[in-house]
Amino acid sequence: MKMSPAMRKAQENMQPGVITAEGFLGSEEHSLRDIIVRDEGEMQRLGLEFDETAVLLKHLVEEGRKGLGEPVTVDGKWLVQTWEARGHLACPFEDGIFRKITAEIENKSKNIKIIVTDLAIHLMETHHFLEGTGSSFRLDPEKMKKVLKD
Numbered sequence: 092m093k094m095s096p097a098m099r100k101a102q103e104n105m106q107p108g109v110i111t112a113e114g115f116l117g118s119e120e121h122s123l124r125d126i127i128v129r130d131e132g133e134m135q136r137l138g139l140e141f142d143e144t145a146v147l148l149k150h151l152v153e154e155g156r157k158g159l160g161e162p163v164t165v166d167g168k169w170l171v172q173t174w175e176a177r178g179h180l181a182c183p184f185e186d187g188i189f190r191k192i193t194a195e196i197e198n199k200s201k202n203i204k205i206i207v208t209d210l211a212i213h214l215m216e217t218h219h220f221l222e223g224t225g226s227s228f229r230l231d232p233e234k235m236k237k238v239l240k241d
């Protein structure tokens with residue numbers, strides 16, 4: 092599928108060593124556009140809304156930050172631990188910079204965890220991009236559903 096110049100530039104910025112050492116595409120051989128289209132379909136199939144999921148993740152991260160690095164129980168259901176590093180990361184779509192905040196969110200009754208970052212939440216909410224399969228920070232829809240939904 093043909094990509095816009097902006098989409099092509101974003102895909103270049105996602106290569107290893109441009110913004111982060113690992114990059115954002117993992118081991119994907121698909122184009123950025125095809126990854127986004129595939130994951131939009133996957134989210135829809137699982138009944139996950141991008142906006143709603145981003146709002147919940149932001150809430151969990153902000154509550155988790157109150158633990159100042161120690162794990163915090165949020166809403167009785169999740170255990171959230173956050174790490175913050177100095178500096179910022181640019182969005183590969185070149186529309187903002189984000190704090191280096193990483194959170195581990197565990198569904199306490201299921202013992203399943205996901206790792207989210209401020210940038211990953213923005214990529215999901217604004218660009219419908221969940222990072223490539225094999226990327227350390229990919230927000231896998233199946234796993235998100237298990238951690239976030241009953």
Ligand SMILES: [Zn+2]
Nearest residue numbers: 182184186217
């Ligand atoms: Zn962006």
